[in-house]
Amino acid sequence: YDYFEKRNIPYVKPVPFFGQVWSFFTQEKHAVDVASEGYYMFPNTRISGVFMLRTPAYLVHDPVLFKEMAIKDFDHFTDHVSEVTIEHDPLLARSLFFANGARWRHHRNGLSPAFTGSKMRNMFVLVAKSAGDAMDRLMVFSRGKSFTMELRDLYSKLGNDAMTSISFGVEVDSLTDPENEFFLKGKRLAKVDGLPGLKILMTTILPGLFKFLRLGVLYKDVNEFYQEAVATNIRYREKNYIKRPDFIHLMLQARKNQLNTEQSEDDGLQSAGFSTAETHTVESQKDGAAEKLQWQDIDITAAAASFFFGGIESTTTLLCFASYELAVNPDVQARLQIEVDRAREELEDGKTPTYEILQKMKYLDMVVSETLRRWAPFGLTNRRCTKDYTFTNTDGTKVTIERGLNISIPLKSFHLDEKFFPDPLRFDPERFADPNQINQDAYVPFGTGLRNCIGSRLALMQAKCFLFYMLSNFTLQPGTKLTIPLVLDETSAGLNAKHGFWMNLVPRYV
Numbered sequence: 001y002d003y004f005e006k007r008n009i010p011y012v013k014p015v016p017f018f019g020q021v022w023s024f025f026t027q028e029k030h031a032v033d034v035a036s037e038g039y040y041m042f043p044n045t046r047i048s049g050v051f052m053l054r055t056p057a058y059l060v061h062d063p064v065l066f067k068e069m070a071i072k073d074f075d076h077f078t079d080h081v082s083e084v085t086i087e088h089d090p091l092l093a094r095s096l097f098f099a100n101g102a103r104w105r106h107h108r109n110g111l112s113p114a115f116t117g118s119k120m121r122n123m124f125v126l127v128a129k130s131a132g133d134a135m136d137r138l139m140v141f142s143r144g145k146s147f148t149m150e151l152r153d154l155y156s157k158l159g160n161d162a163m164t165s166i167s168f169g170v171e172v173d174s175l176t177d178p179e180n181e182f183f184l185k186g187k188r189l190a191k192v193d194g195l196p197g198l199k200i201l202m203t204t205i206l207p208g209l210f211k212f213l214r215l216g217v218l219y220k221d222v223n224e225f226y227q228e229a230v231a232t233n234i235r236y237r238e239k240n241y242i243k244r245p246d247f248i249h250l251m252l253q254a255r256k257n258q259l260n261t262e263q264s265e266d267d268g269l270q271s272a273g274f275s276t277a278e279t280h281t282v283e284s285q286k287d288g289a290a291e292k293l294q295w296q297d298i299d300i301t302a303a304a305a306s307f308f309f310g311g312i313e314s315t316t317t318l319l320c321f322a323s324y325e326l327a328v329n330p331d332v333q334a335r336l337q338i339e340v341d342r343a344r345e346e347l348e349d350g351k352t353p354t355y356e357i358l359q360k361m362k363y364l365d366m367v368v369s370e371t372l373r374r375w376a377p378f379g380l381t382n383r384r385c386t387k388d389y390t391f392t393n394t395d396g397t398k399v400t401i402e403r404g405l406n407i408s409i410p411l412k413s414f415h416l417d418e419k420f421f422p423d424p425l426r427f428d429p430e431r432f433a434d435p436n437q438i439n440q441d442a443y444v445p446f447g448t449g450l451r452n453c454i455g456s457r458l459a460l461m462q463a464k465c466f467l468f469y470m471l472s473n474f475t476l477q478p479g480t481k482l483t484i485p486l487v488l489d490e491t492s493a494g495l496n497a498k499h500g501f502w503m504n505l506v507p508r509y510v
């Protein structure tokens with residue numbers, strides 16, 4: 001416990017034996033806030049220390065330092081912190097977020113072309129169809145009258161159906177058939193509360209213990225279900241020469257080394273939005289390790305499942321909080337509806353949005369960007385130091401982070417720091433009216449650098465598409481069961497409202 005004292009680094013005083021872990025288990029505060037405690041205690045340092053049980057770890061306070069670690073000095077921080085093993089978590093350990101080293105390089109290099117603007121535009125047709133069909137069913141359900149719904153439930157069903165279509169090539173309708181297996185397994189796959197939430201937390205705060213206990217995060221039946229579903233799907237496509245603009249198709253192309261970036265086409269497309277994570281080139285390792293890592297069926301399954309795992313919950317969170325802010329800020333909602341209505345006038349059928357139209361909607365982008373700032377779905381990310389790293393602290397002293405130590409990055413704290421965003425708790429899309437006014441080092445909803453979120457374009461496209469449909473057809477008003485201000489669920493590993501997102505959906509046209 002004298003590790004940081006000796007190095008002259010401010011640190012959160014540990015509870016004997018437990019260190020900061022004690023506070024995680026008392027659950028008085030959300031895990032993200034516990035992990036970010038040092039940020040508020042020590043405002044004048046670029047980094048602070050903390051103990052996980054008896055192991056020292058760091059918390060980055062300076063967004064510029066995070067950026068340097070994530071881009072210029074990436075070779076010191078190539079890994080995320082986690083100890084899920086192929087033996088206990090065959091899918092998760094192969095997924096991009098949890099993979100490290102040569103496997104991560106190979107997968108990131110292979111999958112990146114699947115997320116470019118032109119691929120997203122092709123995929124958008126599937127997302128828009130899924131969302132449009134669901135919205136038609138909601139309209140029928142409403143019979144022209146307003147009704148109350150819990151929106152996390154609604155958006156996770158819509159998200160599940162869209163992701164099942166674009167990840168697995170299967171069309172399901174979870175609104176009318178909530179018992180379909182993709183929805184049930186998807187819920188178990190993406191569960192971030194209860195025991196699975198605790199295990200996810202453990203993979204990052206107590207990775208050593210997690211490995212020692214030989215635990216797995218995903219349920220066994222979930223692993224088996226997806227492996228079988230994807231293997232059957234691949235066989236069917238190969239036999240029947242099926243091509244569909246979805247992830248399985250793109251990954252089958254990656255397997256044959258036929259997945260390319262259409263640079264000229266991508267350059268011609270408008271950005272997916274202000275928040276889009278920057279694209280960086282990640283080379284596969286040249287030492288022969290990549291050759292051994294050909295895409296097996298299980299790697300394709302793992303990639304598709306991880307898009308489910310990483311994508312649905314976070315995009316649903318974005319949609320829930322955006323809807324909440326629209327409901328409690330009716331002037332913002334009215335202005336957005338005017339933009340939606342104008343965009344609809346440009347559409348051939350007056351209702352089905354196109355990728356290009358959505359990208360042109362400036363106010364929609366401002367609302368989404370501000371929601372991601374105010375309510376960052378991932379409040380924290382991490383890196384592991386893979387090579388000793390020295391930098392200069394605010395007081396001029398040199399700090400060396402030793403290889404093997406874990407580092408947390410408090411994305412939420414950056415977003416809610418008044419140094420970077422004045423009056424940070426106020427929801428104000430106007431902040432994004434002029435992007436040059438935004439501190440882009442501190443605005444990091446999708447992380448930063450070579451390990452940033454690969455799915456930002458998809459998340460933005462999907463969220464904007466759902467909001468477009470929702471506001472075309474309904475006005476959102478707070479339901480009687482909605483708590484204002486929102487009370488957060490401190491026990492969930494993700495960001496959630498304790499009592500749900502209860503809203504009245506008032507049809508705009510009868």
Ligand code: HEM
Nearest residue numbers: 096097307310311314315378381446447448452453455459
């Ligand atoms: C609003 C929705 C989303 C948010 C806020 C979000 C945020 C993030 C953040 C903060 C990270 C860590 C970045 C870092 O450490 O620098 C991340 C990583 C990742 N995200 Fe997302 N994400 C979202 C949606 C998605 C979607 C839709 C997908 C896939 C379809 C996805 C796939 C991933 C993957 C695979 C990684 C790991 C990347 C790697 O380690 O190379 N995410 N995301």
